[in-house]
Amino acid sequence: MRSASLANVVDVAAAPLLSLSEVTKRFGGFTALSEVSLDLRPGEVHCILGENGAGKSTLCNVIFGVYQPDGGAMTYRGAPYQPSGPADALAQGIAMVHQHFSLVGDMTVVDNVLLGRGRGVLNRKECARQLARLGEDYGLPLDPFAKIDDLSVGERQRVEIVKCLIRDPQLFVLDEPTAVLLPDEIASLLAVCRRVAASGRAVVLVTHKLAEIKEVADRVTVLRGGRTVVTSDAPTRDIDMLVRAMIHGDVAELDGAAASTLGLGNVEPVGRQPPRSKVEALQIDGLTVRDRQGVTRLDNFTLTVDRGEIVGVAGVEGNGQSELAAVLAGMVTPTSGRYYLGETDLTGRSPKEITAAGVGIVSEDRHAVGCVLGMSLAENIYLNRLDEFTRFGFLNRTALQREATTLMQRFDVRARGPGAPFSSLSGGNQQKAVLAREITLPNLSCLVASQPTRGLDVGAVAAVYGHIRDACSRGIAVLLVSSELDELLSVADRIVVLYRGRIMGTCAADVSRKAEIGAMMAGQAQ
């Protein structure tokens, strides 16, 4: 909850700093923004709320001049605003922090800030002084001469923010800045937003998490399907209405896990039976992975998962989860340690053998590892079992399409048909198809799912967890890797926390221990 003292009293009558009037943006035949109207007032934190694909990023990019709108008009400080590009927007006092960082890892903070700003001889000292002042004003402490590579994700984001603030922008746009941050870092970022707004500037904060809105927003605009659905002047009061506007459904109907991904109030553990059988299915014994530079990415990881149990692996991204999942998938051979399914040693086996042993894998990077975008839905949904549709080398496409259609219905994969190109499916439907493929392995006994709900809308999240819970109730051991702690708390039985490749601790997935888990994610042993 936001304390009243943090709230800014925004003068409602104040002239808007930037106003959008019926702005439309199309990409080919797809309308990403449709007649969006919006006022941004000086001194406010204005949250843009919406599911993935609602048009939030497009909106930011139109404001920042990355895209030129196809219709409508923008007015900035009372004059027509038609930025020719980001440089033009910056020159006019509009700055943006993108979802993905744009920093040079091998250079220092100062040099990164000076990139694109310096003229002639670089005045690093002067820049460092400016950074120190900004750090004090906004609570953004930074070592100006540290190398970016040595900074944590949260610190890197501070650099991105400082890069913008040093230009003294009037309007400050942040596109989903909290996705990669620790709970503590999120809180301090939101505080920075408040301070920037308090100095009379406008802050646009894009998010799909309601908790952040309650914390920081003066006003909220909800986007759905590229349109503005509603704008609220009292977000905390209207929170239920905002959720409904965002997902076009009723809060009460929301799946617990899906609701938790939105940061909706209390995380309710879904009333699951404790695992019935204490039969070890997946046994991981001291897995260690060193990369080519000899850096230890995963350090002596030991864990057992029983049949019918869901174990969550929590942690900020980049703390060894990818390496763990890659080893279990057979994509990386561990430096040491072993991995068993029942009695079978699967260490260093090929993906083909691991699949045959009954381990389903949902990869964190769907597009790079999970599917072949250029092939059809039917081919993708049976990619690992195509030989079942083959006689004398010939593929029986009729049977393939028929079986694929059955799976599409069972898993509610929406597409034009089994022959539709996989790239034409929405992210949620792609993920449901990948899950369908892995979860319907004939002898499935273990499922390893990494970030299975990333980028999905609420409906798809609920579907994915429904299927995972269903598999679990059939006695499948599930290892669930996610950076969304709330999600793990509502789905998993047990949570292990990874920090710098090591297990910081293990505990029951109990909401009351959220703070403790958060601290472990930040590297504090409990």
Add this chain to the structure above:
Amino acid sequence: MTAVDDKPSAVAAPRFGLRPSLLIPLAAVAFAAAVGLALIAVIGVPVADAIAAFVDGTIGSPYALAASLNRACVFALVGFGFVLANRANLTNVGGEGQIAVGGIAATAVALYGHVAGLPLGLAFILPTLAAVIAGALWGGIAAVLKVRSGTNEVISTLLLSFIGVWLLYWCVQSPALLRKPMTSSATLPESLEIPDAAKLPLLTGDYGFPVHLGLPLTLILAVVVGVILARTLFGVRLRAVGLNPVAAYRAGISTTRTIVVALSAAGALGGLAGALMLLGEQYTLKDGFSSGYGFDGLVAGLLSRGSIPGVIAASLLFGFLRSGGINMEMTAAVPTALVVVIQGLIVITLAGAALFIEKWERR
């Protein structure tokens, strides 16, 4: 709060009487031909003479027609191989060397394999098989280099081409290898003529229309390669490996085996092309045997944009162009260089047309 229907507006696709994908390549060829004729006029050769010589050299006589078709077969085989490997995102530019080693193997077996007396056509089948195997090995080397150490197949197949071509040169220069016995200092650096039984049978049996067994074989292989690509598990695996090797590997597809088989198959088709040239037309192995046909076949494969009928169309075009060009040079005194220029023009305009069609369809 308003209820919102979020349906993106559908955009109607443009419709055409004649498909632009057919019309535009034809226009491109016509344009290149027009520029070529203009160039011919500029250098002072009567355009009518040049056209007459071109027609004469392509379809003017049964012999000319057969020569064009035989050439087209060679281009098409190399082109099929290119398309097949390209499905797995492999670029085989080694057709020239694969033709050369195919020619060497076919010559060696035909001359020294004691095949002349064999029944059932084994006299020409065995040399052909030898050429196929040699070509497959030549392609396979590039595949193994790629799988083992990640060597880019464009570089390795190209360099292997040079090795193949110079290997052939060595074979016809050295009496210890394939050079015919030196009876005098005037003995040419070439092999003996292969025995008649090893020559590919002519379809009509008439040397006035010397289309050989290679033509039906090429057509059969067109169907076989087309079916493999479109209807078999191997075809799907090729595509999966080509589009996303990581995902293909995760799904249990052996990427290394797929790459080795694909490049070997492409090499085998190149080797077969070499066999057709030697056993069907040239009968003796000489320096310059492969005469750039490997590269023409590569261009046919590139221009086809992955379609087997496209390879056939491009191969016929190049087959006729080559024959007509040679005749223009011989009877109308048009320099060969100009023929090459026209051929290059056609390639560029066709490639440009392809880009144009792509943009058109994406609109």
